[in-house]
Amino acid sequence: MTEENLALEIRNVTKRFPGVLANDNVSFSLRKGEIHALLGENGAGKSTLMNVVYGLYAQDEGEFFIDNKLVEINGPSDAINYGIGMVHQHFMLVPVFSVTENMILGSEVTKGTSLDLNRARKEILKISEAYGLEVDPDAIVEDLPVGVQQRVEILKALYRKANILVLDEPTAVLTPQEAEDLFVVMRQLTEQGVSIIFITHKLKEILNVADRVTVMRRGKVVGHTSPKETDQQGLATMMVGRDVLLEVEKSPAKPEDVVLEVEHLKITDERDVEVVKDISFEVRAGEILGIAGIQGNGQTELVEAMTGLRDATSGKVYLSGETIPFENPRYLVEHGVGHVPEDRHKHGLVLPYDLADNMVLNTYYQKPYAGQMLVRDEQAVLKNALGLIERFDVRAPGPDVAASTLSGGNQQKVIVGREFSRPLKVLIANQPTRGLDVGSIEYIHKEIVKMRDEGIGVVVISAELDEILSLSDRIAIMFRGEIVTIVEAKGTTREQLGLWMAGATPEAVV
Amino acid sequence: MQTTNTLPAPLSPSQQFLKQWGVTIFIAIAVIGITIWQYILNAQVTEAVLASTIRQSTPLVLGALCGLLCERSAVINIGIEGQMLLGAFVGFLVNVWTGNLLIAVIAAILAGALMGLLLAYMSVTLKMDQIIGGTVINILALGLTGYFYQVGLTTDGKMLPIPLGPLADIPIIGPAFFNNPPITYATFILVIAVHYVLFYTKWGLRTRAVGEHPRAADTLGVNVFKVRYVNVIVGGAIAGLAGAFLTLEAVGSFERAMTNGRGFVALAVMLFGKYTPLGAWGAALLFGFANAMQTQLQFADIKIAHQFIGMLPYVLTIVILSGFVGRTRVPAADGVPYEKE
Numbered sequence: 001m002t003e004e005n006l007a008l009e010i011r012n013v014t015k016r017f018p019g020v021l022a023n024d025n026v027s028f029s030l031r032k033g034e035i036h037a038l039l040g041e042n043g044a045g046k047s048t049l050m051n052v053v054y055g056l057y058a059q060d061e062g063e064f065f066i067d068n069k070l071v072e073i074n075g076p077s078d079a080i081n082y083g084i085g086m087v088h089q090h091f092m093l094v095p096v097f098s099v100t101e102n103m104i105l106g107s108e109v110t111k112g113t114s115l116d117l118n119r120a121r122k123e124i125l126k127i128s129e130a131y132g133l134e135v136d137p138d139a140i141v142e143d144l145p146v147g148v149q150q151r152v153e154i155l156k157a158l159y160r161k162a163n164i165l166v167l168d169e170p171t172a173v174l175t176p177q178e179a180e181d182l183f184v185v186m187r188q189l190t191e192q193g194v195s196i197i198f199i200t201h202k203l204k205e206i207l208n209v210a211d212r213v214t215v216m217r218r219g220k221v222v223g224h225t226s227p228k229e230t231d232q233q234g235l236a237t238m239m240v241g242r243d244v245l246l247e248v249e250k251s252p253a254k255p256e257d258v259v260l261e262v263e264h265l266k267i268t269d270e271r272d273v274e275v276v277k278d279i280s281f282e283v284r285a286g287e288i289l290g291i292a293g294i295q296g297n298g299q300t301e302l303v304e305a306m307t308g309l310r311d312a313t314s315g316k317v318y319l320s321g322e323t324i325p326f327e328n329p330r331y332l333v334e335h336g337v338g339h340v341p342e343d344r345h346k347h348g349l350v351l352p353y354d355l356a357d358n359m360v361l362n363t364y365y366q367k368p369y370a371g372q373m374l375v376r377d378e379q380a381v382l383k384n385a386l387g388l389i390e391r392f393d394v395r396a397p398g399p400d401v402a403a404s405t406l407s408g409g410n411q412q413k414v415i416v417g418r419e420f421s422r423p424l425k426v427l428i429a430n431q432p433t434r435g436l437d438v439g440s441i442e443y444i445h446k447e448i449v450k451m452r453d454e455g456i457g458v459v460v461i462s463a464e465l466d467e468i469l470s471l472s473d474r475i476a477i478m479f480r481g482e483i484v485t486i487v488e489a490k491g492t493t494r495e496q497l498g499l500w501m502a503g504a505t506p507e508a509v510v
Numbered sequence: 511m512q513t514t515n516t517l518p519a520p521l522s523p524s525q526q527f528l529k530q531w532g533v534t535i536f537i538a539i540a541v542i543g544i545t546i547w548q549y550i551l552n553a554q555v556t557e558a559v560l561a562s563t564i565r566q567s568t569p570l571v572l573g574a575l576c577g578l579l580c581e582r583s584a585v586i587n588i589g590i591e592g593q594m595l596l597g598a599f600v601g602f603l604v605n606v607w608t609g610n611l612l613i614a615v616i617a618a619i620l621a622g623a624l625m626g627l628l629l630a631y632m633s634v635t636l637k638m639d640q641i642i643g644g645t646v647i648n649i650l651a652l653g654l655t656g657y658f659y660q661v662g663l664t665t666d667g668k669m670l671p672i673p674l675g676p677l678a679d680i681p682i683i684g685p686a687f688f689n690n691p692p693i694t695y696a697t698f699i700l701v702i703a704v705h706y707v708l709f710y711t712k713w714g715l716r717t718r719a720v721g722e723h724p725r726a727a728d729t730l731g732v733n734v735f736k737v738r739y740v741n742v743i744v745g746g747a748i749a750g751l752a753g754a755f756l757t758l759e760a761v762g763s764f765e766r767a768m769t770n771g772r773g774f775v776a777l778a779v780m781l782f783g784k785y786t787p788l789g790a791w792g793a794a795l796l797f798g799f800a801n802a803m804q805t806q807l808q809f810a811d812i813k814i815a816h817q818f819i820g821m822l823p824y825v826l827t828i829v830i831l832s833g834f835v836g837r838t839r840v841p842a843a844d845g846v847p848y849e850k851e
């Protein structure tokens with residue numbers, strides 16, 4: 001070992017789960033003040049490794065060094081004491097607590113026997129000012145947009161004086177602008193001596209902010225590189241082990257009849273705010289309509305209404321010319337509408353169920369899964385699962401493990417597999433590749449294009465400009481509950497899209 | 511991963527207060543109104559009704575405190591009935607053996623705590639189904655007390671009321687609130703104490719976090735198992751105290767299955783009070799009041815079958831529960847064992 005200034009060194013960590021070798025003799029080092037990207041396919045073991053470092057999982061083998069000293073980490077409190085902070089892939093916030101309560105939990109400030117919320121509030125404001133991370137200490141977390149929730153998570157770590165910060169896919173749920181803001185904060189933190197481990201599937205981001213990159217594949221470290229030595233293609237190849245197409249390859253669309261039509265749709269949400277204001281558009285068989293927009297401009301509600309999860313105040317949705325009932329998801333399932341939901345835990349999976357069951361979640365009562373006399377045909381369910389696992393490359397020990405044990409990206413593949421394998425007329429995919437590695441994105445994009453070519457009408461909603469631009473034939477831009485304009489994807493630039501998404505009128509741009 | 515969009519319009523503090531406490535205040539004013547009116551008509555009966563209200567509500571609110579301590583940390587406890595019963599029995603037996611009421615009360619509390627430990631072991635460590643765990647406790651308590659109970663045991667008496675000087679002479683409320691035996695006073699203090707602990711201390715914050723999102727608490731170094739164990743054991747101890755109230759303060763002797771469903775009514779009281787000690791207290795008082803009125807009505811010469819009058823408290827509770835009290839928010843992780851990996 002050379003005399004390097006290491007904030008953290010992980011040596012030979014092995015971690016097994018029943019049936020999975022999640023980390024196989026992994027070593028990793030983090031220099032002081034650097035941003036070190038950790039890249040790897042879905043299920044490569046990145047989150048597991050970080051959870052081991054953070055003391056949430058006990059490693060089977062391996063050692064940790066902090067500031068070149070051997071340390072024992074037996075639980076999160078040890079990790080916190082050693083100055084490790086972690087922002088988890090799925091946020092660890094108590095939704096009904098205020099920001100302040102979430103911040104102090106576990107490291108409470110007290111006056112006598114009581115919590116001293118006032119002092120805590122002041123401290124939080126001080127830190128939040130120092131790092132330019134603005135939050136309202138009294139806001140209830142569940143009312144906050146994801147971007148702000150993430151700020152709370154980062155502040156939580158800083159509040160505990162973390163000087164090693166682990167960010168597990170922090171940008172997966174952020175808008176491009178929010179991601180940029182995060183990078184500014186990250187750079188600022190490293191200037192103050194904080195060392196950051198940054199997990200992401202977005203290669204551009206790595207090239208943008210990382211100092212060094214470590215690549216993992218199937219539980220092992222397969223290489224190191226740095227943005228200076230490589231490019232997106234190089235990173236992708238290194239991580240997947242083969243060449244990856246980063247651009248979508250597709251021929252011009254051959255649109256046919258209208259399969260989905262939305263007519264003067266208005267939606268009011270739970271708080272009586274009109275979130276969708278008189279939206280109309282059509283989708284033809286054989287085309288991909290992309291819906292672009294910054295999160296929170298009504299896309300979520302629009303999709304929920306189109307997929308039977310929400311009622312509309314007025315307006316109609318037609319499927320092949322026939323009006324569809326609202327709040328009746330089964331009708332849509334039976335009439336050939338596929339849905340990849342935005343929130344995979346809330347609407348996509350039953351986490352405690354195994355993969356096989358999750359893969360027939362909306363068809364279990366149909367043939368061939370329901371056999372004679374209400375008895376399930378287990379063989380058919382299993383066969384379906386094995387087929388999808390193979391076809392969509394779901395990395396899991398088998399079809400009988402609970403969906404909750406899968407890595408985030410692999411959970412997404414289970415949903416995509418289920419929806420793409422049914423006979424469809426219309427596919428509505430909301431953030432279909434959120435949290436997926438480039439290899440899986442390539443595959444899913446190919447599948448979407450294939451479905452289009454087979455004559456399915458596809459709607460893709462995405463916060464990723466690149467995804468929208470490369471996948472769509474036409475693009476609808478949403479802003480404040482309205483469609484600003486619908487344009488041909490060909491010839492539209494990132495910049496134009498960005499301006500429209502921020503509320504510019506089409507005339508002003510063109 | 512959540513997708514929240516725009517901020518909701520926040521309620522103004524006064525709106526929020528009304529939304530949260532409106533029903534409670536309305537009921538309280540109604541009850542106070544009826545009471546004063548009654549007092550003018552018949553002072554003695556009114557004081558008796560109030561005293562009986564307190565007496566009836568004491569075991570219920572203690573049971574509810576037990577339930578909410580458990581469920582705030584996400585352990586469902588339907589074994590309150592059994593914990594109470596065993597506390598009642600052990601308290602009584604120890605009183606028979608030693609004749610010392612203080613030791614008897616402590617024994618009852620320990621018995622309840624032990625049952626709490628058993629529940630915690632089954633639901634936190636063994637990760638058993640918590641409804642089954644609670645049922646085990648109920649059946650166990652019923653069996654044990656039934657088996658060991660012998661008819662004819664007698665004691666030197668029960669705990670007597672201690673008037674708190676001039677306070678006890680205040681009209682209407684004096685006799686009801688300031689002339690009580692020790693466990694009843696202890697209950698007043700416990701309600702306030704549990705409220706304070708739950709909402710103003712470090713322990714309370716951790717308890718609520720563990721009940722809502724145990725993994726989040728774990729990532730901040732909170733020992734989820736410890737928090738659950740301690741809450742469930744303390745809850746059991748309080749249920750034991752409720753048992754002691756029955757045998758050592760209210761009745762003075764033990765009978766088979768004498769808790770008579772109070773442990774389950776306590777669960778309703780806990781829900782009605784929205785998992786808050788003060789709310790549960792209000793609910794228990796209301797239920798106790800309805801019960802006391804019911805007893806008075808049975809004495810009065812009214813031509814209604816007494817079975818119907820006997821239903822009154824329950825009907826009232828159901829109506830209020832279903833009609834007025836808004837949705838109760840159950841702790842998000844309630845009933846779910848915590849898996850570390």
Ligand SMILES: Nc1ncnc2c1ncn2[C@@H]1O[C@H](COP(=O)(O)OP(=O)(O)OP(=O)(O)O)[C@@H](O)[C@H]1O
Nearest residue numbers: 017022042043044045046047048405407408409851
């Ligand atoms: N609690 C668990 N129980 C069983 N297996 C698990 C558990 N957590 C993770 N695994 C398995 O360990 C492997 C690595 O998962 P991990 O979450 O570390 O992947 P990842 O690299 O973070 O992937 P992603 O990019 O999709 O988040 C996966 O095969 C996963 O199924």
Ligand SMILES: [Mg+2]
Nearest residue numbers: 047089407408
């Ligand atoms: Mg992960």
